Amino acid sequence: ALAQNPNPQTPPGPARSSLDAATLDQLDRIDEALYEAFMRAWTPPALDQPALFRRIARLDITLTPELHLEQADLVVPSGSTDLDLSVLLAADIVAQRLRARHTSSDSAKFPKTLPSSFQNSRYVCRIQFQIE
Secondary structure: OEEEEEOOOOOOOOOHHHOOHHHHHHHHHHHHHHHHHHHHHOOOOOOOOHHHOOOEEEEEEEEOOOOOEEEEEEEEOOOOHHHHHHHHHHHHHHHHHHHOHHHOHHHHOOOOOOOHHHOOOOEEEEEEEEOO
16 A cells, blocks of 8 residues: 655745645646556565564655656665565656656656746655555
């Protein structure tokens, strides 16, 4: 299962509470497209002994104004090498697909750029990966 906690930050990006409805709508579309891209890219590992470690990992994703995945940080590792590596592999796949999105099925999901209020900053989104 994936859960997404959109979290725009990294100054000079504006606070989400100060954004207009159109910008919020565009950010929501980006969040949804990211979630779908990770759902397609992530293959959860088979876990023989899930009770021995946490089954949750959290990944912070930083997008450039051109919607390229600039950075993916595993901010909360699960304790399982297999799970953590599967999350990082999914981030690599999504990054490749974003770079090539003009030729992929992801092109319709993602706008071409971040909203204008983010053109000089980055957009950070947190996604939680959980094996149930």
